[in-house]
Amino acid sequence: xxxxxxxxxxxxxxxxxxxxxxxxxxxxxxxxxxxxxxxxxxxxxxxxxxxxxxxxxxxxxxxxxxxxxxxxxxxxxxxxxxxxxxxxxxxxxxxxxxxxxxxxxxxxxxxxxxxx
Amino acid sequence: xxxxxxxxxxxxxxxxxxxxxxxxxxxxxxxxxxxxxxxxxxxxxxxxxxxxxxxxxxxxxxxxxxxxxxxxxxxxxxxxxxxxxxxxxxxxxxxxxxxxxxxxxxxxxxxx
Numbered sequence: 001x002x003x004x005x006x007x008x009x010x011x012x013x014x015x016x017x018x019x020x021x022x023x024x025x026x027x028x029x030x031x032x033x034x035x036x037x038x039x040x041x042x043x044x045x046x047x048x049x050x051x052x053x054x055x056x057x058x059x060x061x062x063x064x065x066x067x068x069x070x071x072x073x074x075x076x077x078x079x080x081x082x083x084x085x086x087x088x089x090x091x092x093x094x095x096x097x098x099x100x101x102x103x104x105x106x107x108x109x110x111x112x113x114x115x116x
Numbered sequence: 117x118x119x120x121x122x123x124x125x126x127x128x129x130x131x132x133x134x135x136x137x138x139x140x141x142x143x144x145x146x147x148x149x150x151x152x153x154x155x156x157x158x159x160x161x162x163x164x165x166x167x168x169x170x171x172x173x174x175x176x177x178x179x180x181x182x183x184x185x186x187x188x189x190x191x192x193x194x195x196x197x198x199x200x201x202x203x204x205x206x207x208x209x210x211x212x213x214x215x216x217x218x219x220x221x222x223x224x225x226x227x228x
Binding site for chain 1: 120146147149151156157158159160161164204206208213214215216217218219220221
């Protein structure tokens with residue numbers, strides 16, 4: 001499979017629990033992005049990696065959120081002490097060295113988080 | 117934050133008709149892109165138009181860009197039921213740091 005993979009597809013968790021999502025980008029892509037999408041809205045930028053370096057973080061990414069991309073391959077997004085407001089679709093996207101300005105993004109299918 | 121506003125929010129047409137969606141944005145851009153999202157899935161890249169281009173075609177898709185009005189339109193000709201999806205514009209902002217900012221989307225329903 002040469003697409004962007006996200007795991008799990010769905011996650012239901014109790015408020016206060018920690019959750020971790022994984023994203024495997026297209027292997028040749030050095031840029032990896034995390035977005036959050038709530039119902040009826042467009043994706044909102046969370047953070048961006050070029051190789052293993054986290055180059056930008058949105059103000060949406062509170063202290064409870066952390067993302068890593070060890071060795072510049074897969075990435076994880078962890079949410080600590082989840083709140084009901086964290087319920088959303090978490091989308092991962094990757095792009096090639098030319099960046100989104102040349103080829104756009106390739107998105108994964110997303111992880112839908114429900115906090116109960 | 118959302119860069120763009122899309123209009124209409126929802127559109128329902130019959131198969132074979134044309135669908136037009138509009139996107140307005142706020143800042144200077146390097147390019148503007150359109151994506152499609154089927155229900156509960158990830159987004160799929162459709163087309164990219166650079167700031168120095170005014171019109172671009174890809175199959176049944178036609179995109180226009182007016183940088184003086186900070187607006188773009190996506191036309192889908194001869195629509196099919198399979199075109200039913202949400203459509204988002206995304207801007208690559210000048211000086212925006214290699215990331216895309218998405219609009220609020222148009223929900224298109226194509227009925228048989």
